[in-house]
Amino acid sequence: MKKIALATAVAALLGAAGYLAVAQEAPRNNDPAAAETLRAALKERALTRPRADATQVGQPAEEVVDGRINWTGMRTSLAISAGREVAAQQNIRATGRRPPGVRAAAPESFENVVVREVNLTRLPVLAPEGARIRQTLRVYSLGDSYSATAEVDDGVAMRISGARRKIVVGDQASARTRIKAMRAEQKTLPSLETPYLISRSESSTDLSFAKFGAGYVLSLMCDDPADTRCSDDAFIVGLASDMSLLNPEAGGE
């Protein structure tokens, strides 16, 4: 109890950074008075909003900019993947495995894809390959962004979302720190020859990458979060390594 009270009192004096440092060392405490002390300390630190002459809240994002899509790069990637397949024909016949890559796929060849949704999309529409995905894939377009969802296998679903517009964040120091730290974690997807990042949260395992000037995030949702297809990196990296491109004729803007 005394330790908690002391910690919160010190925290109130030290401000946010110091508070967090102290907070992480707080011992377990079943004394309700500790909660009262803590809540009082939190109220003391809380900010209110003036009714008149209000100051700005936080740091608003500076702007939303339109990413320039590299359609030429997209077609080059298709050509490179096609070349790899030709070179690996013998191996493909022997193993049944194609080399990683991006391959053109007509939207009509997907049972549940509405072609108009693909045609409306002003960025490359990528989706992982796979038999079950091909049967269940659906595309939802918003023009400058899209999402595609599908069942991957029993107990695993996926969503891939892409966007060509980029938001320039307001808290530059925070953003630069984060982006630098996150990029340091990145490895390279062999299929797309681009760095990627994996993160996990309550709702999904996410693999983020940028390609052709757009940003993408591939999300895996497992019925059981402990399913190794979601808890290990290999499965999602494998999915991202074989991509269908549903609008290979797009571009020309």
Place this chain on the structure above:
Amino acid sequence: MRGNFIPRRGDAAGGLLVLFCIASLAACGSPGTDADDPPVVDPPPVNDDPPPADDEPEEPPVLTDVDGKVFSYLPVGALLPGSGPGFSDETVYRTDIAFPTVDPVYLNSQVYRYGGLHGSLNGMNGGQCEAPNYEYPWQDTFCEKRSRNQPLCPGGGHEGLDIRPHSCKKNEHRAVAVEDSRVIDIRRHWVTLQTADGTLYNYLHLNMGALAVSVGETLRKGDQIGLISSDFFNSDGTPSSTTTHLHFEMYENYVAAPDDEPLFTKVNPYMTLVAAYDRKLRGDE
């Protein structure tokens, strides 16, 4: 859009009652005095004129919600003691969104407060309906400690915010679309929306059996999505329940400078929601 500070009905009547009581003090009595107080010899004359407008109760100098409670919040990244590292990001990612709920809400931890698995860490023992869970200040829960560890939240893992509705009663408080958007996924215990800018919003723990939306549907800002509930699933896929709250997640395709390659990941929506609530309380939504 209506303002959220609504003078309580009866204030004007109360004022008249005060005047009446001043005029006939002996009849009304006065709390806080007793019978031994000296009698008032010269009561002030009754003023028959309507009370001037400035007799109305003055608005508090700070924002209040519809209940008259003063809205307050803790700084971004300042989590409860022992509940994780947090992540300080002052960015208001979307400056014109609607707040995702209709009623006043309380952003705070579902795990490290009353009714949560680790509430006892800070002496917060009890059920989720304990009154302190339903009071300001708001507190950030992004990167709260969970079983996961990841690049954005080392030692954390909770890549969203927990929004406690106006009361602990489930299926009563509405969640709404924060922007013009499209429903791109409904799965297990969440609904996902996407905007033309690419922003993704996940709404978790709604009453999934009574949603107001369907997959593929286009929504306008403010359209109802569903009712805040406690829907959840066990790891074996069977339906389960959590505390009554809306877990809110946000993805952005973002850069530090316009020509950078973007990162499309979850971001901390805390300051975005503070700004949206600020606008809501001002009636500027």
